[in-house]
Structure formats: structure tokens, C-alpha cells
Amino acid sequence: MSSPTPAPLNPEPSSASARPVPAHQLDATPSDPIIKVENVDFSYGDTPTLKQINLTVPRNQVTAFIGPSGCGKSTLLRCFNRMNDRVPGAGIRRGRILIDDEDIHSPRIDPVSLRRRVGMVFQKSNPFPRSIAENVAYGLALQGPVSAKQTQEIVEESLRAAALWDEVKDRLDQSAYGLSGGQQQRLCIARAIAIKPEIILMDEPCSALDPIATAKVEELIISLGSRFTVVIVTHNMQQAMRVSDLTALFYLGSLIEYRPTMSLFDTPRERLTQEYVTGRFG
Ligand SMILES: Nc1ncnc2c1ncn2[C@@H]1O[C@H](COP(=O)(O)OP(=O)(O)OP(=O)(O)O)[C@@H](O)[C@H]1O
Numbered sequence: 528m529s530s531p532t533p534a535p536l537n538p539e540p541s542s543a544s545a546r547p548v549p550a551h552q553l554d555a556t557p558s559d560p561i562i563k564v565e566n567v568d569f570s571y572g573d574t575p576t577l578k579q580i581n582l583t584v585p586r587n588q589v590t591a592f593i594g595p596s597g598c599g600k601s602t603l604l605r606c607f608n609r610m611n612d613r614v615p616g617a618g619i620r621r622g623r624i625l626i627d628d629e630d631i632h633s634p635r636i637d638p639v640s641l642r643r644r645v646g647m648v649f650q651k652s653n654p655f656p657r658s659i660a661e662n663v664a665y666g667l668a669l670q671g672p673v674s675a676k677q678t679q680e681i682v683e684e685s686l687r688a689a690a691l692w693d694e695v696k697d698r699l700d701q702s703a704y705g706l707s708g709g710q711q712q713r714l715c716i717a718r719a720i721a722i723k724p725e726i727i728l729m730d731e732p733c734s735a736l737d738p739i740a741t742a743k744v745e746e747l748i749i750s751l752g753s754r755f756t757v758v759i760v761t762h763n764m765q766q767a768m769r770v771s772d773l774t775a776l777f778y779l780g781s782l783i784e785y786r787p788t789m790s791l792f793d794t795p796r797e798r799l800t801q802e803y804v805t806g807r808f809g
């Protein structure tokens with residue numbers, strides 16, 4: 528990893544590049560990175576939550592974050608679109624996060640525009656009390672004028688990409704609440720895709736779904752991986768194995784091991800990884 532001069536960060540000026548990067552955190556350095564996390568410490572108030580995280584997310588691949596409850600997976604995910612800005616007293620204390628080589632906390636970055644580039648799908652599907660089509664089209668109007676015909680095309684394209692079109696094409700004007708849980712989650716993915724983000728963050732997107740709906744969403748995640756950069760948090764190690772190219776294991780706010788998924792599960796290098804993937808804790 529290069530040692531660029533860090534931009535000043537709140538509240539303590541960063542000396543990120545001065546700190547050595549632990550070797551095991553460099554194992555998965557991709558050739559086409561889109562997100563670079565450099566020596567990041569994050570706290571809620573005075574409580575340190577992430578410690579010296581270094582990690583590079585590759586473009587147009589699926590990266591999974593795994594680890595026991597409370598280890599900081601969601602916190603790191605939410606850093607990528609600055610969702611943590613909304614939590615009073617929370618923030619990055621040292622280090623920086625770059626997307627396409629730009630510090631996302633730079634004054635040049637507008638958080639609202641950032642969130643258009645970095646979409647998010649939550650654990651619990653959250654459709655709006657509107658029709659299926661309106662749910663998908665929701666973010667489009669916020670981006671600028673768009674004709675009815677364009678909207679219709681984008682709705683169809685997004686629902687097809689979310690593997691939902693065939694199930695809903697005859698009821699686009701009906702309420703999204705009439706869909707099953709799995710369909711609602713795919714609808715939320717269609718809504719995220721419609722505004723054409725570069726990165727899609729997913730925080731345990733299948734945890735409320737039954738095995739059949741989970742399988743559909745997993746297939747969808749795999750298919751999205753060639754067109755978007757996907758970062759997914761999951762508690763399900765089999766799911767990480769099925770959908771992701773790279774996996775990062777976190778423990779108590781630290782990144783323990785980050786490698787191509789199959790290598791991490793088949794030949795873990797760290798004792799903690801070995802114990803976690805064999806179910807000895809977590
Ligand atoms: N808004 C918040 N304010 C204060 N502390 C928080 C907040 N959100 C998370 N934390 C704390 O930060 C730590 C990391 O939480 P985080 O939600 O990132 O963990 P996680 O790995 O996603 O866990 P889980 O698997 O249970 O979702 C936990 O100790 C949690 O209690």
C-alpha cells in the first residue's frame with residue numbers, strides 16, 4: 528500500500544501513514560481497488576469501536592464482512608456512505624477512507640451525492656407505503672428531471688436486474704406491502720440499483736428471510752457482483768462462501784484476516800480465524 532499524505536481529519540490530525548500496516552491486513556490487495564480504508568480508528572463518543580483498520584475493496588466484486596456480534600462490521604460498512612455522520616459524537620478519529628482515491632470526508636464531498644454513489648440495503652426490508660413502481664422510481668426524481676417513459680424503462684430494468692420483474696410485472700401499481708418478505712428485499716435492492724450506484728452496501732440482507740428467499744437474494748448478489756461493487760455483512764459463513772470473492776473477519780474492532788474467500792475458509796492463517804470458521808466461538 529502506498530503512503531499518501533493524509534488529509535486533516537477530525538478531531539485529531541491524522542498520522543495514519545506513520546503507523547505500520549500489519550502484514551495480515553495486506554493479504555487481499557486487489558489490482559482494481561474502489562474503496563481504501565487506511566489506518567482507521569472509529570469511536571462512538573469515547574468508546575473505541577474500530578482499531579487501525581486497513582482494507583481495500585475491489586471494484587465489481589463481492590466482499591463479505593464476518594465476525595461475532597458487536598465486532599464493528601456494520602460500523603465500518605456505514606462509514607462507506609457516511610451514515611455514521613448521523614450519530615452524535617461518533618466518527619473516524621484517525622486514518623481515512625478513500626473511494627476512487629478521494630477522501631470521502633474531504634470538504635469537496637457532499638454526503639448526499641456520496642450516498643447516491645454508495646447505496647445501501649438494510650437487514651429489514653424497508654419499502655415505502657407506495658406502489659411497487661413508485662418504490663423503484665423513488666430516488667430518480669431526486670437526481671433531476673426524468674420523463675415518464677425513462678422512469679418506466681428504469682423501473683423495468685432495475686426490477687429485471689433484481690430478479691423480480693417476472694413476479695411483479697402485472698402488479699406494478701399495487702402496494703409494495705403486498706409483496707412477500709423476500710420480494711420486498713429484492714424490491715429494496717431494485718430501488719438501490721435504480722439510481723445506478725457504484726457500490727452497494729448490504730447489512731445482513733437475508734437475516735429476515737426464509738431459505739428459499741435467501742437463495743434468491745444470494746443469486747441476485749452474485750449476479751450484481753459483476754456490475755457493482757458489493758460489500759455485504761453476514762453472520763452466515765456459508766453465505767459468505769457462496770456469494771463473496773473476498774472475506775474479512777473482524778473481532779473486537781480489529782481486522783483479523785482479509786483474503787480471498789476460499790483461502791480464508793480453507794486455509795486460515797490466523798488462529799482466531801480458524802476458531803471462528805470452525806464454530807468454536809461467535
Ligand atoms: N449508535 C451507536 N452508539 C453507540 N455505540 C454503538 C452504536 N452503534 C454500535 N455501537 C457499538 O459499537 C460496537 C460495534 O457495533 P456494530 O453494530 O458495528 O457491530 P456488528 O459487528 O455489526 O454487530 P452485529 O453482528 O450484532 O450487527 C458495539 O459494541 C455496539 O454496541
Ligand SMILES: [Mg+2]
Pocket residue numbers: 600601602730760
Ligand atoms: Mg451489524
